[in-house]
Amino acid sequence: MDSTAPPRRSTASTSLERFAWLSIAAAIATIALKTLAWWLTGSVGLLSDALESLVNLVAALLVLWVLRLIAAPPDQAYHYGLGKAEYFSAGIEGALIVLAAGGILYAAIPRLIAPEPLHAPLLGLSLSVVASLINLGVGLVLMRAGKQHHSITLEADGKHLMTDVWTSAGVIVGVALVYATGWQRLDPLLALGVALHIVWTGIGLMRRSVAGLLDAAIGHDDQAEVDKIIKEYTRRYAIKFHAVRTRQAGARRFISFHLLVPDEWSVLRAHQLSEEIEERIRSLVPNAGVFVHIEPISDPASYDDEDLDRM
Numbered sequence: 001m002d003s004t005a006p007p008r009r010s011t012a013s014t015s016l017e018r019f020a021w022l023s024i025a026a027a028i029a030t031i032a033l034k035t036l037a038w039w040l041t042g043s044v045g046l047l048s049d050a051l052e053s054l055v056n057l058v059a060a061l062l063v064l065w066v067l068r069l070i071a072a073p074p075d076q077a078y079h080y081g082l083g084k085a086e087y088f089s090a091g092i093e094g095a096l097i098v099l100a101a102g103g104i105l106y107a108a109i110p111r112l113i114a115p116e117p118l119h120a121p122l123l124g125l126s127l128s129v130v131a132s133l134i135n136l137g138v139g140l141v142l143m144r145a146g147k148q149h150h151s152i153t154l155e156a157d158g159k160h161l162m163t164d165v166w167t168s169a170g171v172i173v174g175v176a177l178v179y180a181t182g183w184q185r186l187d188p189l190l191a192l193g194v195a196l197h198i199v200w201t202g203i204g205l206m207r208r209s210v211a212g213l214l215d216a217a218i219g220h221d222d223q224a225e226v227d228k229i230i231k232e233y234t235r236r237y238a239i240k241f242h243a244v245r246t247r248q249a250g251a252r253r254f255i256s257f258h259l260l261v262p263d264e265w266s267v268l269r270a271h272q273l274s275e276e277i278e279e280r281i282r283s284l285v286p287n288a289g290v291f292v293h294i295e296p297i298s299d300p301a302s303y304d305d306e307d308l309d310r311m
Contacts, residue, residue, distance in 0.1 A: 019145050019154055020064035026138040026161070027057035033131035034168075041124035043178075044111045045171040048104040048191040049128060052164050052198060055100040056135075059093040063157050070250060080289075083250030087212035090156040094205030097160065101195040101202070108191035115184035118175065125172055132168040135161045150251040150286055152212065156205055163201045167194045218246040218253045218285070225284040226255060233277055238262050240297060242306045255281060256291040258305070263296045270294045 034050035037043075066089040074081040118124075139161030146155025174190035177183070217223065223246060230241045240260040247254050259277070261270045271294070278290040295302035 016067050016145065016149060016151060016154060017064060019142055020060060020067055020157075022138055023060035023063060023142060023157055023161070024057065026134050027053060027060050030131040030134055030164075031057060033127045033134075037124035037127040037131075040120045040127075041118045041175070042116060043118050043121070043124065043171075043175050043187050044104075044107045045175050045187045045190045045194070046124055046128060047107050048194045049131075049164075049168050049171050051100050051103050051107075052097075052167065052194075053131070053135075055093075055096045056161065056164060058096055059157055059160060062089050062092060063153050065089075066153050067151075080249065080254070081252060083252040084213060086151065086153040086250035087209045089153045090212075091206050091209030093156055093160060094202040094207075094209065097163075097198050097202030097205065101199045104191050104195040104198075108188040108195070112185060112188035112192070115188065117184060118178055118187065121175055121179040125175055128168060128172050128175075132165050132172070135168070136165045139165060152208070152250060156208075160201070160205075163198060167197055170194060170197075212248065212250075215247040218248045218255070222246075222253060222285045222288075226281060229277065229280050229284070230257075233273075237273070238297070239273075242303070243293075251287050253285055253288045254291070255285065255288055256293075258293045258295055258302070260295050260297040260302055263298050 030053040031050065034046060034053050038046040038050050066085050069085045070082050072082055139158045142154050142158030142161065144158075146152070146158055171190060171194060174186055178186045218226075226244070226246070230244065233239060234241065239262070241257050242260070244255075244257040246256075259270070259274055261273070274292045274294060278292060281290050282288050
């Protein structure tokens, strides 16, 4: 017996595309502003900021592609849908962030050896502040949408933008200090610090992506809801549960278990109880597909399949 949530995934994913377009527009605007700020000042700190915004644009385009991909409903080739494509998106975005850090290091190290004065720093800093405010607003919107719709793709893109905001703030403060103190080597040192910071962010995204591709269980809060329902029905009826397994693929959650019922129960009664339990789980765990296997409680063979690899 199996039951999955109503086929709303396609509509939901399609509606999320507007957030991807918002991210693309923000990336284009910030690239223009930060590149102009670097061109005016010659600061490698601001160059590092502009390079990260270029990664933001590539990541936003990737988000749009992934959201369109997962909007496709399950078919004969992909029975469980394409939700795991979100993990590829997050992993690629993490790799792009690391590559951007490499570009920053390439630009900063020569300037550390032979520092150069900055030009028009106040105008450049003003442009960078405007770009950071754009990223701040869009990042908050994406993170909120990602959590609301259980989309790791949007959440990762939002966190990436928020990382950009913090690094931009550091760059702005650093360039201002260079202007105030005249210590030119502070600019490339700041760029190196930005590079190390975004490497850490990129590695974190890649680790989360790998965990999702390895069929990680659903979150602890969702597992607690499932456990609570199992304990409730075990108390109410002379039934047992075993082989409870969960996994997550993007926004989709998969929950399976064996329901052991009294031998004298009819198929209809066992089915009705199973439907009731499935509905309870779906009401508490978003985007859940629930799969139940019913077995007689006193048959020894019912206990031979608790492990994943049945002996």
